[in-house]
Amino acid sequence: MHLICVGISHKTAPVELRERVALNADGVADALRELHTRHPAAEIALVSTCNRTEFYTARPLHGHPRVDELVEFLAAKRDVDIDRLTEALYHHDNDRAIRHLMRVSAGLESMVIGEGQIIGQVREAYDVAQQVGSVGGVLHKVFQNALAIGKRVRTETEIGSGRTSVASVAVDFARHVFRKFDDKTLLVIGAGKMTELTLRHFRELNPQRVLVCNRSADKAEAIVAEHGGEVAPFEKLDDHLVEADIVISSTGSRDAIVTADRFKPLLKRRRFRNLYIIDIAVPRDFEPAVGELANVWLHDLDDLQRAIAGDAAARNGQVGAAESIIEPAVAQTYESVQTGDLNDLIRRLRQRLHDIGASETQRTLGKLRDADPDTQAKLLDELSHRLVNKILHRPLSELNRTSAMQSAMYATALRRLFELDALDAEDLDTPETNRVEDDDAGAE
């Protein structure tokens, strides 16, 4: 099997492109269903976070989908200019693809080295692919090993130590805007996991009020039940923005929900009070121009991640230790994947040959019932011929269609697999075994 990883990340694409390409869980499931329908022989998983969107595929060599097909699919799906997407693209094959996934899972490829959220996001991507049924034995093994290695790296090294979460940096920034929080109102827009995580950090500041505003009231109520606060109707978002001193926003909206034009009239209603906005949504919920307004400070995910990248210096020392865990695992996984694939092929080959044998045996048994001994011998001879021809029909047809370069490769494989040169040397081969005519091919 040929493993491919293709995608974009914070290292190759700006946030504008990443947020255009990123898919939520439902979008990932739809994309996988569509791809799996187009390419049933391939295994496909899709990791899509705010920092990366990556396809992982396992398919037969020279099979589909190819890299360009995946890129075209993504560009069409997300309505992105394919040239722009291609510029930001990278792809890895086989053991490099495995290494990349392991590094992603361990947090080595994250903007904040060692950050812990990525492993959950990789697990989520794997779960979605499992539910859709787009992963098989190869990607099961690759993802399971990558997740195990990600966990092991965090356990055995100090890669995850220090300030690694976006939420903790957001709290630090809020402390530079406000002196005290017990007279402040915290507005939470959206009810995703990131929102919840950030809210948990801000609750420690004991804000006077917490308003949870979400399109789905059920999700907002669930957050309020766990963290306290009040559910605020989404339809009255402007009123909540007037009341708020701190806003945490992380909705799944495709477009900005608060534009500068929408927010400007609210400034006067707010009496120009200080407002700190943490926009951790991808795509962003607040237009960047909102952050340029008077007494409004807006930090998006990129800002916060850049801020914590500083702590990476301390964790960078742990990268070598993490890589020493990853490298043997890459080799082991790649070998295991290829061996497993071969075993699977052998099993399927064996099963197919048994099926052919069983079918021909049934056919011959019917003829043998009333046959005399001479006819029986002839029938058994026919049976063995038919079996050989049926088994060799497809491989030999394929061999006849191959190019010169592939012929050489196949010839070497045949010599090695069937010890044909050894048989020649022992003068045991016959013209029939070297050149089998597919005279009975029509039987298939």
Added chain:
Amino acid sequence: MNAPTDILTTIGMTAATALSLGACGVAVKRVCCSAGWERTVERVLVILVTLMTAGVFVYRMAAVHQQWAPLQSHVDGLALLGAMLGVVMVYVQWTKRLPGLDLFALPALALVTLWGVCASWWTLRWFEVDSIWQTAHLLSVFTGTLCVTVAAAAGALWLYVDRQLRAKDHAPERLARLGRLADLESVEQAITWSASAGFVLLTLALATGTIVVTGGDNALGSGWWYSPKVVLAGVVWAIFALVMHVRFVPTFRGRRAAVLAIVGFVLLIAVLGIAQALPDAKAATGKLEVVPDPGRPQAAELICT
């Protein structure tokens, strides 16, 4: 009673200037790249400046003027202002309430002490303190200037913190720097409080100044009310009235309050400069005259006759 230039005063103010500049450098280094020793050195330097300027003020009362009536000359006022600003700095450093304020207030302290050097040697000017109104006027001017200076330093700090927060390249150094500065809410409150106090004191200064210039033979003349000194003082007063009311006028919160505080400070410095340069009531009435100093051909000093 009124003596000519005093060498010890100039030496004292020069030393205070040198110490202030040293404290400025250490403050910049401390904010940009913190290390353990900078904070202590800066504190020591600020305390020395405070003691030095306070010492000059007391020395001039005791040894130069030989009477306990303060503010006999411009350099006395600058020494007092330097000492008061030093006390504010020590308080801020001690309580850690407004970390980073010293970064902007210390240059102002250096400016005051440097001005004190000039005022003690080249532009020595005596005040005619002959009434309680004149004393009240001078005291309210210098304490008002202190408040205005603190407001301006806080305004500059606000703008700096704002700039750091809005910067998109959150490099580790920038974040570390931000961690050594006060939060915007505290800084804005400091601007409001110091501007309020400055407003009250400047109002008092204007009122007492009006009494002084309109009373007796201290008049600036019939057109005193449109003299540059009075007009600029009125503008400064109006600006601080505006800054003080930011809590009630939402439009003037944050950046605008900070900028206005700085503009008010600059204008106040201009007023003080003009007040220093222009002939005052005594000169207008012929009671002051410029006497060239033969020892320093390019310098001139105003002495009371």
